[in-house]
């Protein structure tokens with residue numbers, strides 16, 4: 001993926017979190033938000049797969065978390081804010097999610113961000 | 126009756142709070158130094174205008190609520206609001222002080238006026254407020270607040286028109302509260318930014334400056350811009366700017382702009398505008 005930022009709301013540039021996504025990813029999001037509690041973060045770190053099975057995640061969802069496939073998780077309906085809790089728990093952060101989404105290394109993304117564009121409503125893109 | 130003496134709109138981001146803590150401990154990153162310098166005038170204005178109540182319209186980022194029940198419009202009515210743990214532990218700050226009487230008064234007025242708020246008697250507040258509050262208000266925090274939380278995390282989000290109307294109703298409700306408390310209305314939401322998808326990191330300074338230049342005198346022009354258009358040009362999370370319409374709606378049209386500042390430190394456009402009521 002290059003540094004060009006398209007002015008449209010289509011994937012893979014953008015994933016809009018709709019009701020459909022919320023239903024599809026309900027368990028994933030709920031799992032991510034369970035990590036708001038420090039005790040759950042410890043439990044998860046001690047046994048990732050066991051914790052996720054107890055949380056009712058499917059094998060496919062567990063595999064996405066195990067491989068830190070942030071893009072796959074977002075496509076599966078995991079809300080970004082909930083996946084951010086997962087990232088924080090495993091020692092990653094928003095940049096790791098963003099870099100995975102943008103198909104770049106973290107350092108590369110940090111170097112080109114802010115990715116400046118210029119357009120106002122009613123003007124030319 | 127309570128008096129609205131002014132209001133401000135301000136960006137929030139998790140990193141804004143973390144960079145403040147780091148900066149206070151061992152000096153600021155130059156990109157963030159600009160923002161903290163740029164907001165000193167807001168603190169000075171607050172010290173001059175001496176608010177006795179703060180009504181803050183913000184959004185939760187799945188740090189208190191979850192999708193078992195996510196309110197579209199909510200109000201916090203409690204004597205205090207603790208800080209939410211966002212996944213990396215809370216920052217070293219006290220809870221916010223609430224005003225229960227004002228909270229119920231606003232609830233009664235707004236619900237009877239057509240704004241069906243979910244009432245939260247226990248509400249943990251995230252970076253939506255905690256990221257900027259500590260450097261605008263010195264501790265101990267003793268100015269009581271009433272927070273209103275707006276859904277910005279799952280579409281459909283409330284329309285621009287609705288949030289502008291909520292602000293107008295909020296203004297009337299505040300002005301009918303017994304007493305003569307000097308009240309400041311605050312709205313907070315990120316400016317241009319997008320934190321997922323391949324467009325991660327989009328930064329549209331022209332869009333943010335455009336928004337800041339219009340909100341005082343041409344707010345209807347902004348309200349009329351479709352939310353999708355703001356998201357297309359400024360990133361999905363630029364939709365949070367809709368929250369700013371509530372602050373503007375609560376104020377009159379007889380305003381002086383006291384301060385405006387804008388910069389783009391990292392992932393989110395950081396802007397602030399302070400509007401004071403001429404009659405204040």
Ligand SMILES: [Fe+2]
Nearest residue numbers: 137314315365
């Ligand atoms: Fe936000």
